[in-house]
Ligand SMILES: Nc1ncnc2c1ncn2[C@@H]1O[C@H](COP(=O)(O)OP(=O)(O)OP(=O)(O)O)[C@@H](O)[C@H]1O
């Protein structure tokens with residue numbers, strides 16, 4: 001049942017949106033046209049419209065975790081619902097695998113969602129009258145897959161998320177964390193290429209949240225999906241993201257790698273979030289290493305590792321070798337640099 | 346307090362107009378005879394035209410009604426055959442089989458306790474010799490409920506999908522729920538003839554609007570996320586409706602099903618007037634003979650049926666994971682039927698409950714009434730007369746003497762102050778419409794009976810509600826009582842009232858109070874319990890006494906809710922009032938009832954619409970003032 005992966009055309013990201021707008025209220029598109037893209041939110045509000053998403057540009061590459069971070073009401077859910085066309089954008093373009101989603105017909109969109117997209121919801125969205133297994137098998141059932149096949153696949157997914165043995169439980173008999181595992185299993189049942197997660201862990205307690213984040217990273221290391229992950233929690237974003245976009249009042253105020261954002265916040269608003277983030281947890285070894293000169297140290301670390309994760313090495317070493325993706329030595333990391341980064345905050 | 350001045354001015358002006366206006370403008374008191382709208386004649390003529398001449402090209406209107414009758418009649422005959430008459434030479438299901446099946450259904454829905462309760466109710470009916478009547482009533486319900494549920498569901502789904510349809514259907518639903526049931530019995534009688542099929546149709550029409558409304562509400566309450574989920578996994582329309590939305594809305598929908606069942610029972614009883622037969626007919630016949638014992642017994646059988654149906658349908662709303670698989674019940678059901686059939690062949694008593702073993706309390710109740718009349722006749726009579734002379738009659742005279750024009754202006758003023766021009770136009774306009782039909786006096790009689798009954802119901806209900814809200818144990822008891830009261834068909838309330846006070850306005854009032862008191866209690870208690878506990882704590886911290894907390898905090902904050910209770914009480918009272926026409930009131934209900942007996946659809950519908958107008962005026966004005974009260978308290982809308 002594995003899907004043929006439509007690769008994105010050369011050089012094009014898996015998912016791309018350009019100048020995307022969503023204005024809530026009657027005839028949002030016409031209002032946008034009338035007021036023009038430079039209009040202030042208050043001008044929309046005066047006409048009873050809510051400009052929830054404004055001129056958003058995003059590019060999500062194959063296999064990466066793209067996190068959209070913003071406070072409540074900043075338009076994250078609206079954006080992700082536009083990307084999956086659960087709601088119709090007021091203006092802009094969305095390209096998925098090199099085709100324009102906004103020109104897809106309803107039935108084409110249905111096929112795309114059935115086979116290529118999965119979504120995890122903040123409040124789990126489990127159907128209360130179905131067991132865990134039935135919930136997970138539901139997307140396959142909708143596709144008309146025979147019962148034995150879909151249940152086998154669902155069982156596989158349930159054990160993948162660590163819920164083996166609870167197949168016959170009803171959602172209300174599970175804890176919040178377990179319910180979200182079911183939601184995750186369900187969203188993966190149809191082997192999607194593009195995986196949307198709308199604040200999947202926000203409704204969970206902090207300890208469980210952390211556990212689920214680890215679980216999520218573990219899953220992704222196996223599955224290698226292209227992911228759009230929504231959160232209002234900056235720490236969560238830093239922890240999970242390959243790329244982050246920070247939203248405020250419907251605008252993307254900055255996007256980049258966690259490291260870029262923490263080291264070079266574009267606005268005071270972003271700086272406010274980054275202030276409390278320990279630099280060593282974000283900065284990669286490659287950013288602080290020096291040229292490989294002098295004797296070669298015995299210990300080795302990867303260039304992509306976070307500095308905080310390799311800090312323990314310096315209890316015994318003065319410097320370590322840094323290896324690039326090919327395993328070649330590309331530099332040395334010195335204790336002094338690590339210490340100053342960690343103390344510097 | 347400045348807001349009071351316009352009210353005082355308006356009331357003074359109204360008083361002056363009433364007092365001195367009669368000579369200046371007599372037309373404002375009595376609607377000129379020449380200007381009365383012959384609406385009744387128009388409607389009657391229209392019905393005649395429909396019946397005799399209307400033609401839709403391929404078929405006539407009469408063909409259509411005949412087709413509907415046939416579609417409903419066929420399954421009805423099957424079910425009555427099964428339950429009470431037998432068919433193709435076979436006897437009907439033995440009574441023990443029916444009791445067994447009822448028990449199984451109870452077990453499926455709620456385990457052994459419910460199984461026992463349900464079989465117990467049916468056994469009660471058999472023992473008291475009401476089996477045949479009860480099975481006829483049950484057959485009508487078994488036909489009407491699926492049609493009502495399916496129809497309501499379809500309309501609700503349509504309203505959910507198309508905003509325009511929702512907007513178009515809402516006023517129709519409002520009107521349907523306020524028009525008294527008698528009023529549309531008449532046209533149905535004309536169109537479909539006398540008999541059980543017409544009764545089933547009336548029942549379906551009566552029970553469908555709440556189902557439609559509840560369906561729409563339940564679907565709208567389904568969380569957005571579940572809807573998004575359906576789209577995300579690529580459901581098509583049907584899958585979206587049947588696999589996602591309806592299962593997700595199931596609990597709400599089952600409330601609707603319960604409503605349909607209870608309303609159907611109520612209506613099937615009332616529809617005995619157009620030939621439904623069964624228990625309703627027994628009550629009606631007893632009422633006409635003034636045979637209290639027989640009427641009360643039939644009433645008890647209705648209560649037993651109501652309790653069984655209500656509890657089962659409520660229990661079905663909740664998933665019961667420990668219930669046995671469906672096929673077990675299916676097999677057990679077939680086994681029960683087979684066993685009972687074999688037993689019935691050997692033992693006639695298993696086929697029909699032996700007449701010799703029937704109990705009858707009829708004579709007992711007759712004796713009770715006699716005893717009460719011998720010992721308490723004077724007391725009861727004294728109470729009745731005192732209230733009639735000092736309260737009911739003066740109030741009635743006062744209302745009837747009011748000028749319609751003054752009432753229209755005063756209510757329009759209320760509407761304007763409470764909700765703006767639209768409400769003013771609606772209230773005033775409806776008053777004028779009532780006056781224009783020439784039924785002003787009957788309408789005022791309705792208002793007087795309704796007003797007095799509601800006042801008494803509130804006077805009794807408020808303290809009970811307040812007391813119940815203070816004490817949990819009391820509330821549990823009270824709630825059980827009012828829940829049970831509310832499941833009883835309105836017909837049942839007439840019997841005891843007639844037993845004690847015979848016929849007349851006073852009897853009607855007693856029955857209406859008994860019927861309408863439940864919402865007065867319920868909304869008061871719920872409103873008080875819903876007050877934010879932090880505010881009560883704050884009051885206690887300031888050193889308020891219990892009394893102060895109650896009057897200064899709780900009652901103030903619960904006011905909007907209590908007003909909704911008042912609103913419901915009025916609606917209940919109006920719907921009961923029409924039925925009390927059977928005990929000889931002289932109001933709009935009587936008009937409808939007469940129209941029913943004379944099969945005059947115009948007269949019935951016009952009077953029915955007048956009742957609906959009164960209900961709509963009361964409903965809109967009270968809702969508007971409740972909304973204002975909420976706004977003032979900052980409770981949002
Ligand atoms: N259907 C709608 N109609 C009108 N306005 C809407 C609608 N849905 C969302 N909005 C508005 O759009 C803005 C963005 O909402 P959105 O739900 O996308 O925020 P969010 O970032 O997901 O917030 P949260 O963290 O609370 O989920 C908000 O101001 C919200 O009130």
Ligand SMILES: [Mg+2]
Pocket residue numbers: 076077078199
């Ligand atoms: Mg959101």
